[in-house]
Amino acid sequence: MALAVETSNENADTIRRGSEATPARSLTVAAEIELSIAHVFIAELNHPKADTNKFRRDKVFWVDLCLTPRRPNSSARFVDHWSPARTLGMGSLIAIPPRMRMELNSAGGRHVSLICQLQASAVEKWLPEDFTWTERRLEASLNIASDAIRPLMLRFNHELRNPGPGSLELCESLASILAIELARYFAAASSTDEKGGLASWRLRLIDDRISDRSLAFPTVTELATLCRLSSRQLGRAFKTSRGSSISDFLTQTRIEAAKRKLYTDTCIADISSILGFSSQSSFTAAFRRATGTTPDKFRKRIRAGSPSR
Structure with a gap:
């Protein structure tokens, strides 16, 4: 169980992403760090053009926190559960089941992306x-807006970037907590409308409204x-359906939109206003909680070519 920093792996595209090797990718x-129940690493990926990949892992939950803005048109489909015409956009934090x-x-x-390959057995022992x-x-796995899971992934990112005394032991503890929180998250996502969740048409209305960039960002009301x-x-119904509160979901969605806008020259005060924050300070506080840094520092890192550090 060793910690490796600033390494590269020519075979990582095949070994860790589960897709056929493609020279252009x-x-x-x-x-990276190897733990007793997880392998955690920071992956810098480059797709020169749009593409489609097949993916499957039998023994791990693949937990992926995108540290840079996930492309708006990135999507996923559960091949054995959804029709070829049905895909769902991915949020910044996803957990692909084994x-x-x-x-x-x-x-x-x-x-x-910060990726945690978490042993399936470590999570499944906590499930009902x-x-x-x-x-x-399945829908909830592709956009996790959990105020319990995201901080754990961000702490992994910090420890991998800035290893210190006890980093290995700390990361071991983080992996164990992550396994429990993932199990709780998925157990909380209800299966039917009768259990108090939202009907599918209501969930589609919410997703469509949030993704409509011609309008101001929506409020809960x-x-x-x-x-x-x-x-x-x-x-109540949204938490039952998606496993997170709707306020957490909206906050994380706004943060992803903010990351994309920080790549532009739009001033931070305007970004705060466009995304519906009550003030620039509240935007800065929310952004720091979600990413571990401020909007200003995030933008400076982008311009320096290192948005993930």
């Missing part, structure tokens, strides 16, 4: 005995009105 491992055949569509470009991968749980529910009803 590149992957560099910037830092034994699931996936079709991953990349819009191309460069991005950096009657647990099954329902439609809602607006989404509740759209779904013909009270804000309280929406909050």
